[in-house]
Amino acid sequence: MWINNPNIVTDTVKIAVEATKKQDTSWIMHHVLDARELDFSPFGVIHLPQLHLFGIDISITKHVVFMWLALVILVVTFIFVARSYKKSLIPRGVTNLTEVLIVFVRDEIARPTIGKGYERFLPYLLTMFFFILTCNFLGLIPYGSTATSNIAVTATLAIISFIVIQVGGMMKNGVFGYFKGLVPHGIPMWLLPIMIPVELLGLFTKPFALAIRLFANMTAGHIVIMALLGLIFILHTYVVVPVSISFALFIFLLEILVALLQAYIFTMLSGLFIGMAVHQEH
Amino acid sequence: MNTISYLLLLVFSEGGEKGGSPLDVNPGVILWTVVTFVFLLLILKKIAWKPILNSLSERENFIKDSLEKADKAQKEAEKLIADNKVSFVKAEEEAHKIIEQSRELAEKLKTQILAGSKSQAKKMIVDATSEIERKNAEAFNKLKDQVADIAVNAAEKILRENLDKDKQVKLVNKYLDDLKN
Numbered sequence: 236m237w238i239n240n241p242n243i244v245t246d247t248v249k250i251a252v253e254a255t256k257k258q259d260t261s262w263i264m265h266h267v268l269d270a271r272e273l274d275f276s277p278f279g280v281i282h283l284p285q286l287h288l289f290g291i292d293i294s295i296t297k298h299v300v301f302m303w304l305a306l307v308i309l310v311v312t313f314i315f316v317a318r319s320y321k322k323s324l325i326p327r328g329v330t331n332l333t334e335v336l337i338v339f340v341r342d343e344i345a346r347p348t349i350g351k352g353y354e355r356f357l358p359y360l361l362t363m364f365f366f367i368l369t370c371n372f373l374g375l376i377p378y379g380s381t382a383t384s385n386i387a388v389t390a391t392l393a394i395i396s397f398i399v400i401q402v403g404g405m406m407k408n409g410v411f412g413y414f415k416g417l418v419p420h421g422i423p424m425w426l427l428p429i430m431i432p433v434e435l436l437g438l439f440t441k442p443f444a445l446a447i448r449l450f451a452n453m454t455a456g457h458i459v460i461m462a463l464l465g466l467i468f469i470l471h472t473y474v475v476v477p478v479s480i481s482f483a484l485f486i487f488l489l490e491i492l493v494a495l496l497q498a499y500i501f502t503m504l505s506g507l508f509i510g511m512a513v514h515q516e517h
Numbered sequence: 518m519n520t521i522s523y524l525l526l527l528v529f530s531e532g533g534e535k536g537g538s539p540l541d542v543n544p545g546v547i548l549w550t551v552v553t554f555v556f557l558l559l560i561l562k563k564i565a566w567k568p569i570l571n572s573l574s575e576r577e578n579f580i581k582d583s584l585e586k587a588d589k590a591q592k593e594a595e596k597l598i599a600d601n602k603v604s605f606v607k608a609e610e611e612a613h614k615i616i617e618q619s620r621e622l623a624e625k626l627k628t629q630i631l632a633g634s635k636s637q638a639k640k641m642i643v644d645a646t647s648e649i650e651r652k653n654a655e656a657f658n659k660l661k662d663q664v665a666d667i668a669v670n671a672a673e674k675i676l677r678e679n680l681d682k683d684k685q686v687k688l689v690n691k692y693l694d695d696l697k698n
Contacts, residue, residue, distance in 0.1 A: 268538075293548050299546060302550065302553045310564070316565065317568045320569055321572075338573065358566040385546060386539065391550035391554070392554065395554060
């Protein structure tokens with residue numbers, strides 16, 4: 236076994252580290268990672284302002300800009316949509332599109348996962364769904380950047396979900412009742428020392444899974460597309476161009492699906508966890 | 518030990534000059550995400566979700582009401598049709614009855630009138646017959662008288678010389694009575 240021969244492993248790792256140092260892979264990461272400027276090359280680069288507050292770096296980054304872009308798009312769209320409902324109850328144009336999604340979130344996510352009293356969480360779920368969806372799609376347009384491929388963003392969204400889940404559960408069952416309800420009924424006393432840590436851990440794994448799932452899905456697609464296109468430059472041949480392009484196109488189409496799917500999954504799981512916290516008897 | 522340190526080096530080595538890993542967490546981004554999301558949630562809740570969801574439920578209720586109303590109207594119409602059918606059948610029966618009744622009446626009237634006219638005709642015939650008979654008898658009597666007169670005159674003329682008039686009248690009358698019987 237290779238593990239028995241540390242020299243081989245050491246050599247391999249040494250070579251890998253050397254290779255990492257030598258080969259410049261930043262061109263892939265450049266597209267995925269956050270940045271302090273908006274890169275519109277070859278047209279130019281916009282440097283974003285650097286801000287500091289109480290010693291914390293709160294500079295505006297590329298992902299922040301794209302989150303704000305999503306915010307502006309959503310606000311403008313929904314002002315328009317809300318106004319169109321005032322004019323007539325019959326949807327038309329953009330209203331049709333948003334209505335499909337709103338009704339989907341309401342009837343397919345909020346109602347079945349939360350059940351009774353879902354109306355209170357509907358604004359949160361709708362906002363989460365549309366925000367993630369818009370961020371996901373902004374990463375698919377040229378010069379765009381996926382804010383949801385930033386672990387800080389997804390983790391923050393997951394923490395917000397976590398807070399909503401816990402507060403929702405506590406508001407329904409009371410603070411004490413909520414924590415009491417975490418442990419299933421009819422558990423023998425001697426199991427409690429195991430069950431309590433497990434259930435407490437379960438509280439935190441849920442948002443952690445939410446954050447990692449969204450982040451990994453949104454990052455992976457871009458890296459795969461970059462790697463496929465990179466084949467052309469690595470292999471130094473035009474022969475691979477059709478293969479690269481067609482595979483990258485396929486992945487891109489897949490990413491459209493993933494963008495929708497991840498927004499749905501994040502919202503659906505948030506709803507599911509809220510439902511579990513609110514209706515603990517199930 | 519060496520191997521593990523190299524592995525750690527690989528894991529944490531930052532490729533390229535720019536560095537940075539997808540797993541780097543920038544506290545500024547966290548702050549901005551919270552701000553952006555909460556702001557978006559508040560603003561959309563106010564300007565979008567409330568009016569849109571209200572409109573949607575309003576429309577759903579409207580559709581539900583309309584469907585219920587249509588259902589009710591249809592049931593009513595069906596009931597009306599059934600009622601109409603019943604009353605139509607009733608009316609038809611009534612009409613039949615009336616027609617039957619009037620037919621009976623007409624039949625009765627006909628037979629009545631027929632009987633009446635028949636009896637009248639009979640009566641008229643009887644009257645006429647009796648009249649004719651009466652007239653006949655009258656005429657016969659007249660004729661008898663005349664014939665008697667003529668016969669008597671003729672006989673008188675013939676038998677003036679040898680026979681007495683009164684005797685002859687008696688004789689003739691006797692013969693005529695015989696004839697009659």
